[in-house]
Amino acid sequence: MPATPPTVDEVDPDDAYRLLDETPSSALVDVRTRAEWTFVGLPDIAATGRPLWLAEWVSFPAMAPDPAFVDRLFDQMDSAVPERLLFLCRSGGRSMMAAQMVAKTMVASGRCVRCTNVAEGFEGDLDAAGHRGQVNGWRRRGLPWRQS
Numbered sequence: 001m002p003a004t005p006p007t008v009d010e011v012d013p014d015d016a017y018r019l020l021d022e023t024p025s026s027a028l029v030d031v032r033t034r035a036e037w038t039f040v041g042l043p044d045i046a047a048t049g050r051p052l053w054l055a056e057w058v059s060f061p062a063m064a065p066d067p068a069f070v071d072r073l074f075d076q077m078d079s080a081v082p083e084r085l086l087f088l089c090r091s092g093g094r095s096m097m098a099a100q101m102v103a104k105t106m107v108a109s110g111r112c113v114r115c116t117n118v119a120e121g122f123e124g125d126l127d128a129a130g131h132r133g134q135v136n137g138w139r140r141r142g143l144p145w146r147q148s
C-alpha cells in the first residue's frame with residue numbers, strides 16, 4: 001500500500017496568530033520574496049515570543065521554487081525544529097506549496113512536524129479592482145505588522 005502523502009492544514013490569519021500565541025513549540029515561516037518583505041512589510045509576532053523565519057520559496061525574477069528552500073529554512077532553525085510550522089505568503093498559494101514540501105521532507109526523514117498554511121496570506125485576495133489588502137489577509141484583519 002502506498003504511503004499516505006503528508007497533509008497540510010489551513011487556518012485564517014486570526015487563528016494563525018492565536019496558534020502562535022498559544023503553542024509554545026511553533027514558528028511562522030514567511031516564504032515571500034525579499035522585495036515583498038522590504039516594500040510590503042512583515043508580520044510582527046514579537047508579542048507571541050515565537051520566531052519568524054524568512055525563507056524565499058521563489059526568488060525574483062525567475063519565480064521558480066528554490067531547490068535549497070528546505071535546507072535554507074532548516075539552517076535558520078539551528079536544529080530546533082518546532083512541532084508546528086505556520087507558512088505565510090502574499091495570498092496563500094506559495095505558502096501552501098512550501099508547507100507541502102516541508103511536510104513531505106519531514107515525513108521522508110521520519111520526523112513529525114505539523115505544517116499549517118495561513119490562508120489569505122499577508123495581503124489577501126484581489127478585490128474587484130484587482131488590488132490586494134482590501135478583502136482579507138493578515139494586514140486587513142489588523143494583525144501586528146511592520147515595515148522596514
